[in-house]
Amino acid sequence: MSNGKANAAKKAVELVRDGAVIGIGSGTTVEIFLRELGRRIENEGLTVYGVPSSYQSHILATNNGIKVVDLIQYPELDICIDGADQVDERFNCIKGGGGALTREKIVAAASKEVVIIVDSSKIVDRLNMPVPIEVLPFAYGFVERRLSAMGRPVLREGSGKLGPVVTDNGNFIIDCDFGDIDKPEELEREIDRIPGVVECGIFCSELIDGVIAGYEDGARFLKK
Numbered sequence: 313m314s315n316g317k318a319n320a321a322k323k324a325v326e327l328v329r330d331g332a333v334i335g336i337g338s339g340t341t342v343e344i345f346l347r348e349l350g351r352r353i354e355n356e357g358l359t360v361y362g363v364p365s366s367y368q369s370h371i372l373a374t375n376n377g378i379k380v381v382d383l384i385q386y387p388e389l390d391i392c393i394d395g396a397d398q399v400d401e402r403f404n405c406i407k408g409g410g411g412a413l414t415r416e417k418i419v420a421a422a423s424k425e426v427v428i429i430v431d432s433s434k435i436v437d438r439l440n441m442p443v444p445i446e447v448l449p450f451a452y453g454f455v456e457r458r459l460s461a462m463g464r465p466v467l468r469e470g471s472g473k474l475g476p477v478v479t480d481n482g483n484f485i486i487d488c489d490f491g492d493i494d495k496p497e498e499l500e501r502e503i504d505r506i507p508g509v510v511e512c513g514i515f516c517s518e519l520i521d522g523v524i525a526g527y528e529d530g531a532r533f534l535k536k
């Protein structure tokens with residue numbers, strides 16, 4: 313585990329105030345964040361409510377003293393903390409490397425402030441990794457065909473299970489390589505327009521308020 317991830321996660325814990333209702337992303341960086349937040353909750357007696365975006369973060373939140381709530385109780389959240397697979401300089405992100413993206417996007421959209429925590433090595437000039445796309449299994453063949461006209465789609469296969477990865481929402485993931493992504497907003501819209509696409513892993517900068525970049529010896533909070 314790189315120190316960059318840990319340093320970014322630890323800095324994000326400082327943003328959570330007593331009584332806050334937080335959106336909780338997913339992934340290994342968020343895992344560190346939740347463990348650190350758990351320590352603060354125990355040591356300082358804080359009360360923190362959270363809406364998790366995956367089974368992974370639900371279990372971690374519960375085990376670390378966060379009171380798990382939902383969007384019916386709290387349709388608006390104070391702050392969302394999440395990781396990312398790539399971030400460009402304008403704060404556009406690609407997410408979903410761990411198969412979580414649809415609930416993450418909902419939780420982010422429901423939050424007054426969204427802060428992404430990443431190892432600094434994930435910050436790039438231009439997004440260029442394959443984009444995870446969550447797809448209804450019924451529509452898989454059709455969506456793959458449509459995506460073939462735009463890029464190179466590959467159905468994500470599991471490890472520890474034969475066949476496709478099935479998301480927390482019961483769907484498949486297609487990773488589609490579009491090469492360099494010059495206009496993430498347009499590409500996000502184009503992908504989401506295909507019937508059967510549940511959500512795609514492009515999180516545009518308008519959704520993101522800040523990025524905490526972690527380095528070997530500390531972290532920097534980059535704000536718009």
Ligand SMILES: O=C[C@H](O)[C@H](O)[C@H](O)COP(=O)(O)O
Pocket residue numbers: 337338339340341342394395396397407408409410411412413416
């Ligand atoms: O599907 C997973 C999520 O989008 C994660 O936030 C993203 O993959 C980054 O994960 P990690 O912190 O493990 O690099």
